[in-house]
Amino acid sequence: GSPSLSSVLSNFDRMRRAVVSEGKAATAQCAAASTRQEAKELLEVGVARVAAVFETQSEALHQLIHTTQRLRRLPRVEPSEPLVVLVGMPNVGKSSIVLAISSGTPEVNDYPFTTRRLLIGHVQQAGDRYQVMDTPGVLSRADSERNPLEGLTLAAAELLPSAIVFVMDLSGTSGAQSSPLLQLAVREKIRSQFPSRPWLDVRSKADLPIADELS
Numbered sequence: 417g418s419p420s421l422s423s424v425l426s427n428f429d430r431m432r433r434a435v436v437s438e439g440k441a442a443t444a445q446c447a448a449a450s451t452r453q454e455a456k457e458l459l460e461v462g463v464a465r466v467a468a469v470f471e472t473q474s475e476a477l478h479q480l481i482h483t484t485q486r487l488r489r490l491p492r493v494e495p496s497e498p499l500v501v502l503v504g505m506p507n508v509g510k511s512s513i514v515l516a517i518s519s520g521t522p523e524v525n526d527y528p529f530t531t532r533r534l535l536i537g538h539v540q541q542a543g544d545r546y547q548v549m550d551t552p553g554v555l556s557r558a559d560s561e562r563n564p565l566e567g568l569t570l571a572a573a574e575l576l577p578s579a580i581v582f583v584m585d586l587s588g589t590s591g592a593q594s595s596p597l598l599q600l601a602v603r604e605k606i607r608s609q610f611p612s613r614p615w616l617d618v619r620s621k622a623d624l625p626i627a628d629e630l631s
Contacts, residue, residue, distance in 0.1 A: 427476035438466045491536040499547040504583035505594040506553030509620030514550040556598040579614035588627030
């Protein structure tokens, strides 16, 4: 997997200190040279040493650039504005709700895990602005078996000061892995994980009849 942020920063700092150390040593040698020609030769040697250190540890810089690019793609959460996190199983309509009520523009398709990252839209109401977060779907399985997308959703629910809107499609049209009974089971599990969070259950696709398995 990808290295942790602390590991990336530590590796880059190690490379930076090594480059600075070689640079200072080369500068001191040049300053102590007795002739201009000697200083020039020492400078060339010093530059080569700095370049060698950089080349041998350049992966640290590449890791930092890659990590920075990934962080830039993360949504910006404004702590002073109320936040609602939409949670639910795959393909139940979370993205459609975000698209309908907010400025967010998630991808909407009829296959699971369309949402592959966190996405934030905004809602203006009576002069106030509210944040609405779309999240990847969560399947009915043990936490130890979850993929990174599911982990992202649960981390958002756990770590961000938010209310949770649990979205359920009870029509039975979301696929076998998101059946109404499985959705209710996932709902109970997640509710028990976050008992103190403000919580609202929302039924999507309400124009469709409820599935027979819930009758």
